Amino acid sequence: MGEFELIERYFKRPERHAARVALGIGDDCALLQPAPGTQLAISCDMLVEGRHFVSTLDPFKLGHKALAVNLSDLAACGARPLAFSLALALPRADESWLAPFAQGLLALADAHSCELIGGDTTQGPLNICITVFGEVPVMAGRSQALLRSGAQAGDDLYISGNLGDARLALEVFRGTVSVPEAVFTAARVRLETPTPRVALGLALRGVANAAIDVSDGLLGDLGHILQQSGVGATVDADVATSLIAAHAYYTGATGQFDTNIAPEQWRRWALSGGDDYELLFTAPVARREAVAAAAAASLTPVTRIGQIEAERGLRLMDAQRQPVPDRYASFDHFA
Amino acid sequence: MGEFELIERYFKRPERHAARVALGIGDDCALLQPAPGTQLAISCDMLVEGRHFVSTLDPFKLGHKALAVNLSDLAACGARPLAFSLALALPRADESWLAPFAQGLLALADAHSCELIGGDTTQGPLNICITVFGEVPVMAGRSQALLRSGAQAGDDLYISGNLGDARLALEVFRGTVSVPEAVFTAARVRLETPTPRVALGLALRGVANAAIDVSDGLLGDLGHILQQSGVGATVDADVATSLIAAHAYYTGATGQFDTNIAPEQWRRWALSGGDDYELLFTAPVARREAVAAAAAASLTPVTRIGQIEAERGLRLMDAQRQPVPDRYASFDHFA
Numbered sequence A, B: 001m002g003e004f005e006l007i008e009r010y011f012k013r014p015e016r017h018a019a020r021v022a023l024g025i026g027d028d029c030a031l032l033q034p035a036p037g038t039q040l041a042i043s044c045d046m047l048v049e050g051r052h053f054v055s056t057l058d059p060f061k062l063g064h065k066a067l068a069v070n071l072s073d074l075a076a077c078g079a080r081p082l083a084f085s086l087a088l089a090l091p092r093a094d095e096s097w098l099a100p101f102a103q104g105l106l107a108l109a110d111a112h113s114c115e116l117i118g119g120d121t122t123q124g125p126l127n128i129c130i131t132v133f134g135e136v137p138v139m140a141g142r143s144q145a146l147l148r149s150g151a152q153a154g155d156d157l158y159i160s161g162n163l164g165d166a167r168l169a170l171e172v173f174r175g176t177v178s179v180p181e182a183v184f185t186a187a188r189v190r191l192e193t194p195t196p197r198v199a200l201g202l203a204l205r206g207v208a209n210a211a212i213d214v215s216d217g218l219l220g221d222l223g224h225i226l227q228q229s230g231v232g233a234t235v236d237a238d239v240a241t242s243l244i245a246a247h248a249y250y251t252g253a254t255g256q257f258d259t260n261i262a263p264e265q266w267r268r269w270a271l272s273g274g275d276d277y278e279l280l281f282t283a284p285v286a287r288r289e290a291v292a293a294a295a296a297a298s299l300t301p302v303t304r305i306g307q308i309e310a311e312r313g314l315r316l317m318d319a320q321r322q323p324v325p326d327r328y329a330s331f332d333h334f335a
Helices: A003-011 A059-077 A095-111 A165-174 A181-192 A198-203 A218-229 A237-242 A245-254 A263-272 A285-297 B003-010 B059-077 B095-111 B165-174 B181-192 B198-203 B218-229 B237-242 B245-254 B263-272 B285-297
Strands: A021-023 A030-032 A038-048 A080-090 A115-123 A127-139 A156-160 A210-214 A232-236 A278-283 A302-309 A313-317 B021-023 B030-032 B038-048 B080-090 B115-123 B127-139 B156-160 B210-214 B232-236 B278-283 B302-309 B313-317
Touching (some): A003 A115, A030 A080, A030 A115, A059 A127, A080 B038, A165 A245, A165 A263, A218 A232, A218 A263, A218 A313, A232 A237, A237 A245, B059 B080, B059 B181, B080 B095, B080 B198, B095 B115, B198 B285, B218 B278, B237 B245, B278 B285
Parallel strands (some): A115 B038, A232 A313
Antiparallel strands (some): A021 A030, A030 B038, A038 A127, A038 B030, A080 A127, A156 A302, B021 B030, B080 B127
16 A cells, blocks of 8 residues: 555545635645634654553554643643644555554544644654644634633632543553553553543633643643742642542542552642643632633533742642652653 | 753744734744734644664754655745644654754755744654745635646646755665766765755645655556546656756766766656655647746746646657656555
């Protein structure tokens, strides 16, 4: 199977007549025409075998995840998905891999009306590079994008959904811990097919002051908000830890923890586990009702986990409001 | 060196205040705001070590080429470069590689006022994925983009610059042929640091009916124009072969060819060599003066190499207008 047949067979769709896509796959460039009074939000992520996913991962799930991590960046900007390009390096053009990969990818794309407009395919070690485009309105000359730099001292700090379960699943795959099958099954979904919080990001436009998506770990990504906003924060480490769905399983269902997982390890997974793809955002205390309304409208749970403060630096406290030493380094791709 | 330090040190620039880039590197997304009445042209290319370049290639040249092949796609659409994103997988964060790579990349970017607005860096087998954004005006509701689908029966067929020298240089690297050092030096520039024909692409807006950039070989890329325009063509194989700069060297300087290169091989390099990054375009016979003016204004040589015809299919002829059998398969990344 050649390059052009590969694109034709697996990635070319019937004409979609998407309003903003003037020209899709099949020419030197795609042509996008954003609506007047909008900005185009652009993000780009590369997934490498062995680094971002294990080689045994079901290609359908991999297709989903490759787009999901990019949509998560749009969500963190409050951008509405519009289109994406795909560059794919494959060891060989293998139908049994390509067909489910394309299905997983395009199913999530369809769910967000996000059209594949072009890209590149080549022979090489498995590598998936997606660039995604979204639209953000400009109102009265002011962009509605949620930025990392907008946090204000006094803001509440929130996180969507759950934390740490993806890392738990990864550790089970690595064989460093074992958990009951029901716990693993749920955690594995979080690792392999994360849900980008697009609807929440849209609902937070005009409500949140700053936002980022948590991909490298809660504290590391919070650090970007703090640094770019010139502020500090206190985070409740016990509230964060309670957001591990697997942790809640133990506390709720059995009342006690498996002895092979130390309390310190749970906390580490919540604070620096990585691969969560939740939205971490700040909003004024006066907007608590608006945040709750955004969470309800987008059917996305949201939890307040701390405060933004004028004093620089990151402080952790526990449920008794006692300081917790911060030794939760973030994930670094070259560490 | 960590991922964030890597970006900060090698790829972050002083603020450029580019009119259309509302937000560059450092948030979840970049934000672009195209001018009213314009479309955004988007293209994406992935370069893989061993497939698109040899591992010994000077990183400065590789940085240049990685962006050049993307700018070439913008040129083929008649789009003005605006910005690009870079996703980079590296075996390790190596200063002696990163510094010259960034220099080569950003020097070409600066020459085209094309700003790096974001991307991704990760650990993995060397892989360079660039997505480039350009602007095309929309006039009276009609996009000025040059498409593959616009060729008309009766159009002249033109190619810019030279053909086949990049392939010649590749064959010298592979050891299948040998040429004098002066010939190799010139051919090598074409392989390693191709010149994207951006100025010519802009000058051809409103003049050319169809255009494509030649990356996989002249005949293969012409095939895309013919298929998408629903037309055929006759190409003068001897004129095409005369566009190999190394071929002209022999005919001009020595009057005879090195015996290790058969006439058939020269022809094959011109017609299907690949890596040329020239513009192949069609224009009405009545616009010959306008084509010459576009070539002069952009300081880019342009040669007429055939005609577009209503009869489907591709026909080759020689200087005596005798048919030449077509057995010049195009490059396919999975062949």
